[in-house]
Amino acid sequence: MMKLTILGTSSAYPTLDRFTASQVLQINGKSFLIDCGEGIQTQLRKNKIKFNSIEDVLISHLHGDHFFGLPGLILTFNLLGRQKPLNIYGPKGIKNIIISLLKIGNTWTNYKLNFIELENSSSDIIYEKNNISITTIPLYHGIYTNGFLFRKKIFTHKLLIEKALSFGIDKTQFSGIKSGKDGLKSDGSVIKNIELVEPLPLDLTFAYCSDTLFNEKTIHQIQACDLLYHESTFLKKHENFAKKTFHSTAEQAALIAKKSNVKKLLLGHFSARYKDLNLFLKESKVIFQNVDLALENKIFVI
Amino acid sequence: MMKLTILGTSSAYPTLDRFTASQVLQINGKSFLIDCGEGIQTQLRKNKIKFNSIEDVLISHLHGDHFFGLPGLILTFNLLGRQKPLNIYGPKGIKNIIISLLKIGNTWTNYKLNFIELENSSSDIIYEKNNISITTIPLYHGIYTNGFLFRKKIFTHKLLIEKALSFGIDKTQFSGIKSGKDGLKSDGSVIKNIELVEPLPLDLTFAYCSDTLFNEKTIHQIQACDLLYHESTFLKKHENFAKKTFHSTAEQAALIAKKSNVKKLLLGHFSARYKDLNLFLKESKVIFQNVDLALENKIFVI
Numbered sequence: 001m002m003k004l005t006i007l008g009t010s011s012a013y014p015t016l017d018r019f020t021a022s023q024v025l026q027i028n029g030k031s032f033l034i035d036c037g038e039g040i041q042t043q044l045r046k047n048k049i050k051f052n053s054i055e056d057v058l059i060s061h062l063h064g065d066h067f068f069g070l071p072g073l074i075l076t077f078n079l080l081g082r083q084k085p086l087n088i089y090g091p092k093g094i095k096n097i098i099i100s101l102l103k104i105g106n107t108w109t110n111y112k113l114n115f116i117e118l119e120n121s122s123s124d125i126i127y128e129k130n131n132i133s134i135t136t137i138p139l140y141h142g143i144y145t146n147g148f149l150f151r152k153k154i155f156t157h158k159l160l161i162e163k164a165l166s167f168g169i170d171k172t173q174f175s176g177i178k179s180g181k182d183g184l185k186s187d188g189s190v191i192k193n194i195e196l197v198e199p200l201p202l203d204l205t206f207a208y209c210s211d212t213l214f215n216e217k218t219i220h221q222i223q224a225c226d227l228l229y230h231e232s233t234f235l236k237k238h239e240n241f242a243k244k245t246f247h248s249t250a251e252q253a254a255l256i257a258k259k260s261n262v263k264k265l266l267l268g269h270f271s272a273r274y275k276d277l278n279l280f281l282k283e284s285k286v287i288f289q290n291v292d293l294a295l296e297n298k299i300f301v302i
Numbered sequence: 303m304m305k306l307t308i309l310g311t312s313s314a315y316p317t318l319d320r321f322t323a324s325q326v327l328q329i330n331g332k333s334f335l336i337d338c339g340e341g342i343q344t345q346l347r348k349n350k351i352k353f354n355s356i357e358d359v360l361i362s363h364l365h366g367d368h369f370f371g372l373p374g375l376i377l378t379f380n381l382l383g384r385q386k387p388l389n390i391y392g393p394k395g396i397k398n399i400i401i402s403l404l405k406i407g408n409t410w411t412n413y414k415l416n417f418i419e420l421e422n423s424s425s426d427i428i429y430e431k432n433n434i435s436i437t438t439i440p441l442y443h444g445i446y447t448n449g450f451l452f453r454k455k456i457f458t459h460k461l462l463i464e465k466a467l468s469f470g471i472d473k474t475q476f477s478g479i480k481s482g483k484d485g486l487k488s489d490g491s492v493i494k495n496i497e498l499v500e501p502l503p504l505d506l507t508f509a510y511c512s513d514t515l516f517n518e519k520t521i522h523q524i525q526a527c528d529l530l531y532h533e534s535t536f537l538k539k540h541e542n543f544a545k546k547t548f549h550s551t552a553e554q555a556a557l558i559a560k561k562s563n564v565k566k567l568l569l570g571h572f573s574a575r576y577k578d579l580n581l582f583l584k585e586s587k588v589i590f591q592n593v594d595l596a597l598e599n600k601i602f603v604i
Contacts, residue, residue, distance in 0.1 A: 013378040016347050020374075038374045039341040045318050063407045068374045072322075072340045075366050076315040097406050104399050105365045106445050143408050 002027050002152060002204050002302040004227065006294045007043040009268035011233045011247075012065050014039060018296055020065035021269060023229070024049050025206060027132055027152050033057045034148060034208050040069035041076055047297060051077060052084070056127065058134070059090030060210060061145035067094070071101040078109040085112040089126055089134075091144045092119040118146055123221060131155075137221050139212035142246040147209040149221060154204065157197040164196050204302050207262070210269050213243065214252035219260040226302045228262040229294055231269035236283055238271075250280040254287035268294035304329050304454060304506050304604040306529065308596045309345035311570035313535045313549075314367050316341060320598055322367035323571060325531070326351050327508060329434055329454050335359045336450060336510050342371040343378055349599060353379060354386070358429065360436070361392030362512060363447035369396070373403040380411040387414040391428055391436075393446045394421040420448060425523060433457075439523050441514035444548040449511040451523060456506065459499040466498050506604050509564070512571050515545065516554035521562040528604045530564040531596055533571035538585055540573075552582040556589035570596035 003026040008019025020037025024044070031053040033040075044051065059067045067090070077086065088094065095115035102108060116126060118136060121144075127134035131154070137147035159178050169183040169191065177183055183191040205225035209218060212231060222228055233247035242249050248256075250267055257265035265288055267280050274280075277293055284291045292300070305328040310321025322339025326349070333355040335342075346353065361369045369392070379388065390396065397417035404410060418428060420438060423446075429436035433456075439449030461480050471485040471493065479485055485493040509524040512533035524530055535549035544551050550558075552569055559567035567590055569582050576582075579595055586593045594602070 012381050013374065014341075014344050016344060038371065039316075039344065042316050042318060042341065061407075063409065064374050064377050064403065068370070068403075069340065072315065072366050072370045079314050093406050097402060100399060100402060101366065101370075104395050105363075107365065 002150065002206055002227075004206060004229075004300045004302070005047050005049065006268070006296055006298045006300075007040055007047065008037050008296060009270060009294045010037075010065075011231075011269045011271045013272065015272050018270075018272070019043055020068075021060075021210060022069065023208065023294075024054075025150055026053070027150070028130065029053065030055060030132075032134075032150065035060055035066045035210070036068075036070040036073060037065050038068045041073055043296070051080060052082065054086070055084065056087045056089065058148050059088070059094060060139070060147065060208070061141060061143050062091050062093060062097075063143065063211070066211075071098060074098065074102070074109060074113065075107060078107075078111065082109075082111045085114055087114045087116060089116045089118060091146075092117040119144070135221070137207065137209060137218060139209060139218070140215045140246065141211045141213065145211060147207060147212070147218070149225070150206040150208075152204045154202045155199045156202050158200040160196055160198055164191075167191050167196075169196070206302055209256070211247060213246045214248045214256070216256070216259065218256060222256075222260045222262060224261050224263075226263045227266065227300060228257055228260070228264070229266040229268060230256055232267040232280055232284070233269050233271050235274065235279055250283040251287060254284040254291065257288045257291070263290065264300075265291040266294040266300065267291060304452065304508055304529075306508060306531075306568075306602045306604070307349050307351065308568075308570070308598055308600045308602075309342050309349065310339050310598060311572060311596045312339075312367075313533075313571045313573045315574060317574050320572075320574070321345055322371075323362075323512060324371065325510065325596070326356075327452055328355070329452070330432065331355060332357060332434075334436075334452070337362055337368040337512070338370075338372040338375060339367050340370045340374075343375055345598070353382060354384065356388070357386065358389045358391065360450050361390070361396060362441070362449065362510070363443060363445050364393050364395060364399075365445065365513070368513075373400060376400065376404070376411060376415065377409060380409075380413065384411075384413045387416055389416045389418060391418045391420060393448075394419040421446070437523070439509065439511060439520060441511060441520070442517045442548065443513045443515065447513060449509060449514070449520070451527070452508045452510075454506045456504045457501040458504050460502040462498055462500055466493075469493050469498075471498070508604055511558075513549060515548045516550045516558065518558070518561065520558060524558075524562045524564060526563050526565075528565045529568065529602060530559055530562070530566070531568040531570060532558055534569040534582055534586070535571050535573050537576065537581055552585040553589060556586040556593065559590045559593070565592065566602075567593040568596040568602065569593060 007022035010018035021035040139145040207222040210231035230253035232250040309324035312320035323337040441447040507527035532555035534552040
């Protein structure tokens with residue numbers, strides 16, 4: 001299972017009830033913080049996400065609405081006595097600016113900050129641990145930007161039917177063997193479970209694509225993923241403006257979802273100019289049906 | 303009149319319902335933003351303070367909880383089409399770090415940013431316009447820190463009684479003359495108001511002292527001011543910790559208020575460890591009676 005909590009999806013600046021870009025993806029008790037807009041500390045508290053469960057922060061790009069909450073979060077972690085290291089993945093330059101912000105206040109952390117600076121313009125595997133991997137998705141935003149593809153491998157067991165039958169194992173045992181039991185031959189002798197099954201990887205995938213111009217090059221990487229968050233800063237009537245500012249419309253996000261055959265699409269990063277966000281759903285659904293709005297404090301389970 | 307709106311007074315980091323340091327002092331339709339912690343954009347909106355009424359931002363020191371909201375605010379002003387310049391007063395180094403934060407995002411402002419960098423360890427008049435002045439108050443926080451004394455001169459008119467009598471003007475005209483009317487001699491001739499009065503300055507004063515160790519050197523500067531905001535991060539039981547971290551207790555803030563004979567004291571910058579903030583009032587009132595808590599969204603009129 002993966003659990004995605006939306007902390008903020010306002011584009012560019014916060015409003016009275018919306019925060020700038022930030023989400024948390026929880027897998028196996030670990031929380032991956034994806035982007036870190038201003039005010040995200042409060043949102044983490046509101047959503048009861050334990051600060052100490054965050055070991056990895058991924059910053060898509062260095063526009064303020066995607067990382068101005070990070071320096072404060074780093075200092076808060078320190079004040080609350082954090083011991084374990086924090087890994088920060090982000091565009092080259094992130095280390096220098098964060099360190100400068102701490103230094104200017106004569107402040108430092110008692111825990112280790114590991115910066116993993118990204119500068120590759122093609123896709124890279126940047127995390128691989130405990131059957132979880134994170135791969136960058138190059139995006140097109142006029143400034144160096146990465147999306148992130150999260151993959152969790154789950155191993156199920158495929159029963160080797162012919163082999164089982166050759167041992168003379170009765171079909172009534174098959175469901176038990178699939179769930180890990182040994183096989184029993186008609187003469188009473190035991191065939192170890194491992195002889196009768198083959199591990200079968202089943203991937204859960206979440207793709208985060210923000211911010212980006214509509215670009216079909218993304219499609220091959222997010223093909224058939226379970227959940228796609230794709231920015232949709234604008235509605236169709238502002239398509240020209242989307243192009244000019246390297247953003248997407250709801251319709252364009254839906255087109256990416258359709259062409260990559262994802263299971264579900266989440267729209268977010270809405271411009272503050274729109275009051276009725278349901279228009280985003282409406283424009284998207286013409287092209288792709290299984291779509292939802294990524295609103296503050298909503299949870300999506302994969 | 304001066305109107306002070308409290309935007310945030312949590313010490314070090316925000317909590318679920320409190321923001322880090324920021325206040326707005328409004329004088330003659332102008333808003334002076336004093337410190338700018340994270341999330342202050344939202345607080346400005348909530349308190350209906352027009353972004354365009356802010357021409358001057360004063361940063362006391364470069365700890366994150368006092369200025370991490372400024373870069374985002376600068377960018378939001380730009381996105382909303384601001385034209386008029388923004389004056390930013392703060393410790394030397396503030397210009398470089400703010401410019402670096404904008405540059406790293408390939409962002410810039412279409413309006414002018416005027417940085418007034420402070421480095422004098424003694425008091426300076428840093429603003430003087432339209433009968434409003436701002437003077438720095440050197441504070442003691444282990445890092446270069448200034449408080450700010452705001453002074454608004456109001457000119458009333460003192461009647462020159464002997465001169466009026468020498469013209470043979472009757473006492474019944476005195477209150478009219480004080481409010482701007484000309485004088486009338488018994489022979490019907492007119493004596494211009496300007497001949498009969500003398501402008502008399504009446505100052506309204508607000509002193510902002512945060513963050514600081516208890517230090518009596520501050521007293522001479524804030525003598526008899528109308529309203530003093532003084533940090534009180536800790537209660538008496540943590541006095542040693544206050545000293546170690548260059549902060550004050552509620553009792554120490556009260557002592558400064560008493561010794562400087564101010565009219566009213568506001569306590570703020572409370573550590574997040576305390577749930578019952580009334581204890582700050584209680585400890586302060588033993589020494590100084592006219593005291594209030596500077597809580598989020600409260601307004602104080604001078």
